[in-house]
Amino acid sequence: MIRIVVVDDEALIRSGFSLILNAAEGIEVVASVTGGQALEAVSVHAPDVVLLDVRMPDVDGLTVLRRLMEQPQRPVVAMLTTFDSDEYIAQALSSGASGYLLKDTDPDDLAPLVRSLHEGAVVLASKIVPAIVEGYLGHHRSLAAATAHDVRLNERERDVLLLLAEGLSNKGIGGRLHLSEGTVKDHVSAVLAKLAVDNRVQAALWAQRVGLVAGGGGR
Missing domain, CATH: 1.10.10.10 (Winged helix-like DNA-binding domain superfamily/Winged helix DNA-binding domain)
Structure with a gap:
């Protein structure tokens, strides 16, 4: 069973992702929380994968990501965004994110993408690959x-x-x-x-x- 924590400031996004993923075989959303609750939720539930919003009003998603990467048993983290061009892309990848997904990802694709993340694959939304390449390399x-x-x-x-x-x-x-x-x-x-x-x-x-x-x- 792949254990998931969904972190987003919007309740509708959290409930939608949870509904889709919990309906998939072999996947369980163990917590669905806001950014301020993320670190505690990860500590309590020890998920395999965290889907983490980049921009949240209560806490910066990049700050949460860096804190998660400092943990001894760190989960796989994929960033979530509504933007197909985001200035945070380079920082997220540099800080240890294993994927970058758009929130309008086709529901049928979400569970396979999560499974790929869990298996160690690189998961990047195709629509933002050019921005990822240019943005990341521009910082390196x-x-x-x-x-x-x-x-x-x-x-x-x-x-x-x-x-x-x-x-x-x-x-x-x-x-x-x-x-x-x-x-x-x-x-x-x-x-x-x-x-x-x-x-x-x-x-x-x-x-x-x-x-x-x-x-x-x-x-």
Whole structure:
């Protein structure tokens, strides 16, 4: 069972997300709270995934995100926004968010996206990928200046990076490349080290920026 905490200042958004997710097999919303209640709810319920609003009147979503990332057993966090171009995107990804979703996500897509997050996949709303790439890289000039020629990935690492950039989890990558999850994890760690990035989201953005996959600056 994937345990979810939904954090949003709007009761209608919280109830809507909870209704959709609780109807999905293998998913349970264990708490639906405002920003000011988020840290306590996460501490009490120990969720696997937190869906966190970026802009809330009682507390900044980015502040909540950073506090969650300081916890020993930190959950996977995906940011929620109503905007397809948000100045907080770069800060959220830099602070450890594993995904960025629009609140108008198709209800049929929500549960699969949550499952992907839980499996370790990169989950970014397609409508905001260009803004994510440009906004994130604009805050990280050294990453923006890198090219595919600057980084020496072996063939297997390159394959793993391409699938990682498609949003696949370690399990999904292993299935495509006929590798164990442990082996994939080792390859992902090597890729992150060679790219000098902190997480899978940043690696995916790098791949888009240098044109290894569609959707970013290489389009």
